[in-house]
Amino acid sequence: GENVEQHPSTLSVQEGDSAVIKCTYSDSASNYFPWYKQELGKRPQLIIDIRSNVGEKKDQRIAVTLNKTAKHFSLHITETQPEDSAVYFCAASINYGQNFVFGPGTRLSVLP
Amino acid sequence: NAGVTQTPKFRVLKTGQSMTLLCAQDMNHEYMYWYRQDPGMGLRLIHYSVGEGTTAKGEVPDGYNVSRLKKQNFLLGLESAAPSQTSVYFCASSTVGRDLKETQYFGPGTRLLVL
Numbered sequence: 001g002e003n004v005e006q007h008p009s010t011l012s013v014q015e016g017d018s019a020v021i022k023c024t025y026s027d028s029a030s031n032y033f034p035w036y037k038q039e040l041g042k043r044p045q046l047i048i049d050i051r052s053n054v055g056e057k058k059d060q061r062i063a064v065t066l067n068k069t070a071k072h073f074s075l076h077i078t079e080t081q082p083e084d085s086a087v088y089f090c091a092a093s094i095n096y097g098q099n100f101v102f103g104p105g106t107r108l109s110v111l112p
Numbered sequence: 113n114a115g116v117t118q119t120p121k122f123r124v125l126k127t128g129q130s131m132t133l134l135c136a137q138d139m140n141h142e143y144m145y146w147y148r149q150d151p152g153m154g155l156r157l158i159h160y161s162v163g164e165g166t167t168a169k170g171e172v173p174d175g176y177n178v179s180r181l182k183k184q185n186f187l188l189g190l191e192s193a194a195p196s197q198t199s200v201y202f203c204a205s206s207t208v209g210r211d212l213k214e215t216q217y218f219g220p221g222t223r224l225l226v227l
Contacts, residue, residue, distance in 0.1 A: 043202060043218040089154055102155040
């Protein structure tokens with residue numbers, strides 16, 4: 001079955017700097033890759049996603065890149081702000097959402 | 113729209129007791145999921161359903177049963193609770209993928225403590 005790894009497990013950056021979180025997946029049949037943000041005590045919320053037929057997607061300060069050959073995808077956050085501090089999860093899905101496998105999460109701390 | 117709701121929000125059980133967690137969604141989504149979240153382990157899929165009357169096992173199904181008798185509801189049952197089932201349980205729903213609407217919407221979570 002699918003296995004998703006995520007690195008780093010914790011990340012501290014200064015406000016205004018960029019943050020990059022990387023995930024790798026094992027099943028080449030995976031075709032949908034969402035990223036979720038989870039604040040303490042709250043539910044995960046989708047922040048950006050990408051399909052396997054696209055190499056990059058951007059939404060304001062957030063971007064995701066996908067390398068299908070290497071089977072990895074990355075989340076890029078630019079101009080980080082304290083409110084970006086949270087746990088970020090990547091996930092991979094086959095059949096565009098029928099079955100999701102999540103990475104273990106990255107705790108991002110943005111220091112003022 | 114209430115989105116995805118979960119009942120109860122918090123529960124304490126004794127080992128061996130049973131309980132049912134209820135998930136309801138009002139977005140007419142076909143897919144529904146149950147996850148558990150443990151510290152440092154992310155979200156792990158317990159069971160999921162691709163439509164009314166259907167269920168399938170996820171990554172960690174042992175000790176749980178599910179039912180999807182109505183499209184809007186997805187029930188998670190623990191027949192004989194064990195301390196290892198202490199966790200936060202999240203329900204989620206999504207539409208089918210072919211129309212670019214795979215986004216999962218999560219419920220607020222149920223915190224379960226098994227003593």
